[in-house]
Amino acid sequence: MMQPTDDILAIAERWRGEGREVALATVVETWGSAPRPVGSHLVVDGAGAFLGSVSGGCVEGEVVTEALDVIASGTPRLLEFGVTDETAWRAGLSCGGRIKVYVERVQ
Amino acid sequence: MRLSLLADLNAERAARRLAVLVTDIATGDQRLIKVAEVGSDPLAPLFAEALAAGESSLVAVGGRPRLFFNIVMPPPRLLVTGAVHISQALVPMARLLGYDVVIIDPRAAFATADRFPNAELVAEWPDTALARLGLDRRTAVMALTHDPKIDDPCLMAALASGVFYVGALGSRRTHAKRVERLKAAGFGDGDIARVHAPIGLDLGAQSPAEIALAILAEVTATLRRAGRRPERRPGADVAEPAS
Numbered sequence: 141m142m143q144p145t146d147d148i149l150a151i152a153e154r155w156r157g158e159g160r161e162v163a164l165a166t167v168v169e170t171w172g173s174a175p176r177p178v179g180s181h182l183v184v185d186g187a188g189a190f191l192g193s194v195s196g197g198c199v200e201g202e203v204v205t206e207a208l209d210v211i212a213s214g215t216p217r218l219l220e221f222g223v224t225d226e227t228a229w230r231a232g233l234s235c236g237g238r239i240k241v242y243v244e245r246v247q
Numbered sequence: 248m249r250l251s252l253l254a255d256l257n258a259e260r261a262a263r264r265l266a267v268l269v270t271d272i273a274t275g276d277q278r279l280i281k282v283a284e285v286g287s288d289p290l291a292p293l294f295a296e297a298l299a300a301g302e303s304s305l306v307a308v309g310g311r312p313r314l315f316f317n318i319v320m321p322p323p324r325l326l327v328t329g330a331v332h333i334s335q336a337l338v339p340m341a342r343l344l345g346y347d348v349v350i351i352d353p354r355a356a357f358a359t360a361d362r363f364p365n366a367e368l369v370a371e372w373p374d375t376a377l378a379r380l381g382l383d384r385r386t387a388v389m390a391l392t393h394d395p396k397i398d399d400p401c402l403m404a405a406l407a408s409g410v411f412y413v414g415a416l417g418s419r420r421t422h423a424k425r426v427e428r429l430k431a432a433g434f435g436d437g438d439i440a441r442v443h444a445p446i447g448l449d450l451g452a453q454s455p456a457e458i459a460l461a462i463l464a465e466v467t468a469t470l471r472r473a474g475r476r477p478e479r480r481p482g483a484d485v486a487e488p489a490s
Contacts, residue, residue: 240312
């Protein structure tokens, strides 16, 4: 049975082993009321399917988009998300926190 | 991340060993430091604090955030003596919370795949099973059979170890008798006070599922509150079975 809270690393290994393209996103730093602690993971495959979370759902959509770029380029990327800015296109955290997310390809 | 590195990392987790994954977020360079190498690693002074707190962190090098130390702990684990109705409810709930679960019961009629279709089942006496499975600081042990000849060896093995939680099912009256038996077996008041009994938070639980909920709430509170104690040193503790 899957363990939704803790087994993202195992799922990342399995997906890659199945030949899927895989990127792993990891929360590396948080400030304020960040919804998920440092070390939380989200795994994305080449088709945009994902499991896990790096926030309460606020920025996952954008992380998946960025992860697809990382899969394509192979170059890791550090993303930073802050409070929602309604005038900007970027996603944000409505809780007022800020997070940094490191996205890397599993190769 | 290389797939081979990810596989190594997952192998350490599966073996219930702590590891530190170091990532240079500027270059993408990565390496895995296994628990046996943690103390002698040249970077050890940089991640000592993160390791002591059991929390991953980004560390500045030359004034810029540069190295991410991912402190990778084994999943917390529940070793449950008693393949009983409460355990049947407990298995899926515990999995959802991220615990590894093992059900131990020497009674073959109880420990069946029909009753526990997705669980790791061990049909052995608990003292034998617990010694083999290993009792570390990321492990909780509970005795749920109501039968002293099965529960007592489970509790005695747990109390002789460094597990983070020990619990036993039964009324206060049942527990008073249990305390006498533990004393007769040589356990002191301090040891015996570690047994959560009656097990679980007092929710007024009635059904097996509600009792499982009460137990898991208490285990979670114990795990997470222990994590907030500053003197805790999980790096040293997780490495070896505490028994």
